[in-house]
Amino acid sequence: MQDKFDVERIIQTMNRHMPRQRPSIDELLEAESPGYTTRDGDAVPVSKEELTDLRSFVNELEARRLRVPIYVSTDTAAQSGTWRVDGKLESDVVSRILGRKKHLEDTLRFYPPHLRELRKRFPSCFTILYMP
Numbered sequence: 788m789q790d791k792f793d794v795e796r797i798i799q800t801m802n803r804h805m806p807r808q809r810p811s812i813d814e815l816l817e818a819e820s821p822g823y824t825t826r827d828g829d830a831v832p833v834s835k836e837e838l839t840d841l842r843s844f845v846n847e848l849e850a851r852r853l854r855v856p857i858y859v860s861t862d863t864a865a866q867s868g869t870w871r872v873d874g875k876l877e878s879d880v881v882s883r884i885l886g887r888k889k890h891l892e893d894t895l896r897f898y899p900p901h902l903r904e905l906r907k908r909f910p911s912c913f914t915i916l917y918m919p
Contacts, residue, residue, distance in 0.1 A: 809854035812842050833911045841912050844883045856914040871896045
């Protein structure tokens, strides 16, 4: 059991940058200073320009439901160097942004060039979640 505990502790340490709560796009756009707080207590600003751009990929209902930052995780079930976005809404939106078809209803897999595209266009709207 000691090994499992050590792995969980390492994962928690690696993902300290994850938000405590994720506000919706509309909540962030209405805020004077949009952002969120990490598990470590750090304040992370989110760009209104990026939010406006991201908002152009969703409808009214989706803008109230889509939470930011969107999680991008390592894809441990696929080949090395593969990334994924989970969640029906989240994967639908990223599919629209990247112009890629989903192979599963609630998951979109993609590769490093696509991740670079997301991080370049929306650096404050996406965050990386590290999986073992």
